[in-house]
Amino acid sequence: MRSLVVLAVASVVSLSGGAYAQQQAAPQVMGTVATRDALVTGGLEVKGDRARLMSNASITAYDRTAAIALERGGEVLVCATSQFHLLHSGGGKSLLFGLDRGALELHTASDAQDVILTPDIRFTIEAPGRYDLRLRVTRDGDTCVENAGKKAPVLMLNDAFSRASYRLMPGQHVLFEHGSLLEVVDNERSPCGCPGPTVPVQVAANASPAEKASAEHPFPAAASEGLAATQPVDNAAPAGEKQTQISTTFTYAEGQGPPPSTVEAPADAAAGLATTPAASGKHSFGYKFKHFFYKLFHPGG
DSSP states (O other), X not given: OHHHHHHHHHHHHHHHHHHHHHHHHSOOOOEEEETTTEEXXXXXXXXXXXXXXXXXEEEEEOSSOEEEEETTSSEEEEXXXXXXEEEEOSSTTOEEEEEEEEEEEEEEEOOTTXXXXXXXXXXXXXXXXEEEEEEEEOTTOOEEEEEOSTTOOEEEEEEXXXXXXXXXXXXXXXXXXXXXXXXXXXXXXXXXXXOOOOOOOOOOTTOOHXXXXXXXXXXXXXXXXXXXXXXXXXXXXXTXXXXXXXXXXOOOOTTOOOOOOOOSSOHHHHTTOSOXXXXXXXXXXXXXXXXXXXXXHOTTO
């Protein structure tokens, strides 16, 4: 009954405010993605074979890269079987890019209130630039980041479990072991983003199912990374039909900008007094998942 009252009040406001109020209330499109390439949920509109991402969108790529064309220009490449979230962040064209698992590539101009989240790390903009960013998270939390290009933004990284922070400069290619900003491999060489075209692998007729699966889906090594195989489903709707699906997704308060940057080298950590993820060993996947969502609902915590 309460929901009906809310709808009635909304109708009155809409009528009194006229077309301008309706236009202002309409959510802005963040981008579009082909429904044949990914399972898409959240606030969206499906037109033909493309989904328009309106709010709290969750994109899980099938066995190939899913390209999201951003409304503000540029694109996000969600690598095969990876799970990604896209939300509005603050005002204007700023966006929140969230990677649950797998890998992504971000190619677009940065915006002041952009936020990038992984299960362990929060990225915010310290100095603007153009993203040529490649990011990968493994099952044990190892986080590979390549901030390619001389014109890349300067990014401030904050640890979700401690006061540690790290300034990522243009051109840096690093690995944070177990997602810890205090365990840094600063000369990482392994690729962080989506793979290039691969040459088909010949598999013997008597090969095991695991060998056949590995040949068909070489990235991101679903078995070793703990990622379940993702199969396409028919999530298309008739052309022009607005479709809203509800799932457990990120939330980010409208108008809330990124938090102030913390000290890059905390005194407590330097003295060996700070409690960090490294001090307690590897976190389980379930532990990280739980704290990931804690971080989403407490962005300043």
